[in-house]
Amino acid sequence: MILMRLGALFSGGKDSCLAIHKAWKIHEISCLISLIPKCEESYMFHFPNIWVTKFQAKAMNLPIIQVETSGRKDEELEDLTGALKLAVERFGIRGIVTGAIRSTYQASRIQKVCNKLGLWCFNPLWLRDQVELLNELVNEGFKVVVSSVSAYPLDESFLGKVINEDIVRRLVDFWRKYDLNVAGEGGEMETTVLDAPLFKKRIEITDYEIQYRGNSGIFKIKGLRLIDK
């Protein structure tokens, strides 16, 4: 096996962070790559606290490439291609790592772009059991907050909550009763990672706002600071 320089597709949420955590043990993560949607209806990428990714990169001591994307299906792919080309030029990456779990839509589009650019594509969470993933996050010491909810029965009380054993139990209960996708890959729930084993510094939220209407809401981080660990 040859040590590879990888770029990580990074949304700032639990899945991309856990994917990096796994890739880090085997290869070198050379940079993070974030696509920042201009519209909230993005098909592929997270939105609520995407601006936090810059600070998460600082916390991990990694460079980050941030590219704005229209959020429209086809343009989004072109924007992703551009971002990956930039990562190849600047950091000499030979592959990327993503946090895709079950979305064949997301996975196949990224695979196509990687194939076009001659890059390896790694999806270390692919088809993983959703509950097992949540438990792994808790057991590995990730500090993850719920930053948006948009599916019944997830309500306002979840916004800003740290995912711990109790929250996992409640999510599993919802999965059994309502068939809720507890990994939230379909946008049922978005998350923001404040601390993880690979973080050199942790993030402390200093200001936030909760917006909730109908069956959806966001926990908007408005201020933060990096704290030495």
Place this chain on the structure above:
Amino acid sequence: MRLLLVNLCSDPLSELEFVRPLEQNLRRHKIDLCTKHYTKITCEDVKSSNKVIICGAALKDTEFLKDLSWFTSLNESGKPILGIGSGSQAIMKFFNEELIDEMRIGMFKVTLVKENKLTDRKSFYAYFLTKKIVKTAIFFEILAKIEEAACMVKHKHKEIYGCFFHPEVMNPEIILNFILKAS
């Protein structure tokens, strides 16, 4: 029933994507299994297993195709074998069947063209991650097609199957049928 799961990945990070999901699914069904990298398969591994599944690998990974001697003992064992994704490429190449370059990434409709033990669904959607497909086959019969290309095949005289798509993603019953019915 003991199953030998053959890992084709040259990179351990890919194993999480192409081997672990199958292990997870098979263990959930209480299947006794042994996972081995293709470079480390021993005669004892083959002897002690009843069936073999050869997992897929990343699109960029072609290391396993460079020397296919590892497949000889599996072939000679006469045990049922199912190749998935890159695993089916390895099987076809071992038998010198012609593979052509044709990219298939994503979800495609598969149509059954011959009755078989792995599925009885006339048509279904499956997840593909392949750069190669079979145009025509000599030693294999075509079980299912995607448009005009073969995507599920079976050796004419042996219980050796190839799935050019990844059944673990959308069609796990194909894997279970192989385990329960192929003999």
